[in-house]
Amino acid sequence: MFVIMVYDVGEERLPKVLSIGRRYLTWVQNSVFEGEISDANFIRLKDNLSKVIDKKYDAITFYILRTTAYLKKENLGVIKGESTTII
Amino acid sequence: MKKTIYIFSIGEIKRKGNTLCLIKENGEKKYVPVSEISSLMIFGETTFNKRLLEFLSSNEITLHIFNHYGYYMGSFYPKTHYNSGFMTLKQCEHYLDYAKRLILARKFAEGSLRNMLRNVIYYHNRKGGLSSTIKFLEDASLKLREARTVEEVMAVEGQAKEQYYISFNTIIDDAEYHYEKRERMPPKSRLDALLSFGNSLLYVTVLSEIYKTHLDPRIGFLHATNYRKFSLNLDVAEVFKPIIVDRVIFTLTNKRMLDPSCYMEELGGVYLSEKGRKNFIEQYEDKLKQTISYERMRVSYQRMIRLELYKLEKHLIGEKEYEPFVTQW
Numbered sequence: 001m002f003v004i005m006v007y008d009v010g011e012e013r014l015p016k017v018l019s020i021g022r023r024y025l026t027w028v029q030n031s032v033f034e035g036e037i038s039d040a041n042f043i044r045l046k047d048n049l050s051k052v053i054d055k056k057y058d059a060i061t062f063y064i065l066r067t068t069a070y071l072k073k074e075n076l077g078v079i080k081g082e083s084t085t086i087i
Numbered sequence: 088m089k090k091t092i093y094i095f096s097i098g099e100i101k102r103k104g105n106t107l108c109l110i111k112e113n114g115e116k117k118y119v120p121v122s123e124i125s126s127l128m129i130f131g132e133t134t135f136n137k138r139l140l141e142f143l144s145s146n147e148i149t150l151h152i153f154n155h156y157g158y159y160m161g162s163f164y165p166k167t168h169y170n171s172g173f174m175t176l177k178q179c180e181h182y183l184d185y186a187k188r189l190i191l192a193r194k195f196a197e198g199s200l201r202n203m204l205r206n207v208i209y210y211h212n213r214k215g216g217l218s219s220t221i222k223f224l225e226d227a228s229l230k231l232r233e234a235r236t237v238e239e240v241m242a243v244e245g246q247a248k249e250q251y252y253i254s255f256n257t258i259i260d261d262a263e264y265h266y267e268k269r270e271r272m273p274p275k276s277r278l279d280a281l282l283s284f285g286n287s288l289l290y291v292t293v294l295s296e297i298y299k300t301h302l303d304p305r306i307g308f309l310h311a312t313n314y315r316k317f318s319l320n321l322d323v324a325e326v327f328k329p330i331i332v333d334r335v336i337f338t339l340t341n342k343r344m345l346d347p348s349c350y351m352e353e354l355g356g357v358y359l360s361e362k363g364r365k366n367f368i369e370q371y372e373d374k375l376k377q378t379i380s381y382e383r384m385r386v387s388y389q390r391m392i393r394l395e396l397y398k399l400e401k402h403l404i405g406e407k408e409y410e411p412f413v414t415q416w
Contacts, residue, residue, distance in 0.1 A: 019104040019105065019106070022104060022106045022118040022120065023104075023105055023106040023120055023121055023122055024120050024122050024123065025120050025123075026118075026119075026120060027118060035120060035123065036088075036090070036123060037123060038088075038089075038123070041122050041123065044122070081117075085090050085091060085092050085093060085372060086092075086093045086095065086365055086368060086369070087092065087093070087094055087095065087096055087109060087117055087119075
């Protein structure tokens with residue numbers, strides 16, 4: 001499945017969330033990740049994140065698409081990061 | 088499905104923050120999600136250290152290296168995680184017992200032939216003029232059944248392939264890709280360059296898939312096992328070459344997706360340039376992801392390769408006889 005992850009967390013926990021995100025998804029913009037992920041790894045990702053965030057204060061949202069068939073992406077301005085397999 | 092990452096950039100690959108990081112020449116950092124990668128294919132000039140290899144090994148990622156001309160140079164094949172003495176013994180048994188080896192060799196050649204035939208029939212229906220090739224390939228399938236040695240099987244397959252490549256002159260519209268003789272080391276024509284590059288990509292894809300099964304890539308059946316090479320991946324790749332590599336080539340050439348800047352001439356041979364390789368890989372990856380229906384399931388070609396290996400495992404342990412995958416169209 002394809003996941004878009006957006007997060008809004010306290011400054012002191014930001015680096016932790018960033019480094020966990022990078023293990024599973026591609027960084028696209030500040031506080032935004034996206035990418036293809038397996039069901040098992042998605043559970044792992046959520047589990048790892050819930051260990052570092054403060055549940056009373058932080059917010060993380062996942063937009064989940066079963067396939068990218070209905071996804072259309074548009075960009076304005078610079079493209080900061082994108083998920084490609086040819087680098 | 089885990090992805091294959093192709094690296095063309097110059098720079099350093101590092102383990103950083105428990106994930107992979109590519110630091111390009113200009114200092115730009117590119118992070119790659121480690122848990123969604125199955126293999127790395129390295130074309131560019133990169134440096135890496137033992138720490139990275141350890142990290143790849145623990146994440147079960149195979150690393151493959153290609154040289155300046157796009158030739159496959161070698162792999163870092165991590166400590167196999169699916170070790171099975173039983174399967175290795177069975178594989179050896181099927182290699183050492185000549186009758187059993189011949190059966191498998193014949194099956195691989197048959198798969199290859201029948202898939203070539205599908206391609207030729209498809210283009211015969213669209214463009215015509217290939218009936219003699221169809222006849223030749225059908226005869227070759229019959230001859231295959233009579234082959235008594237693995238060498239004979241290879242000879243029949245080789246002759247069929249020669250005829251099949253001649254039919255490319257009808258299939259491909261562009262006169263730039265005229266086929267006369269298959270030459271490798273170095274490839275002499277543009278078509279040779281495409282075939283060589285495509286085949287080596289497929290060998291590596293199959294090798295990466297073998298890593299995910301209990302099979303040992305060193306013991307092949309059609310291609311003899313020798314002292315230095317992986318050979319099982321060559322066997323299985325034979326079945327898929329016509330439907331993956333050749334079809335990618337037809338798309339690239341008939342849709343005119345390659346221009347002269349996609350090639351480079353060096354050392355008396357024709358090779359794909361970086362741009363050409365990237366174009367090829369894009370189409371190749373699309374092809375691997377393309378799904379077909381197989382036994383009422385939607386299965387990608389990449390997955391088909393793995394299923395083929397599972398079928399082979401079943402054959403080796405004597406559960407079900409191996410039948411090569413033959414495309415329906």
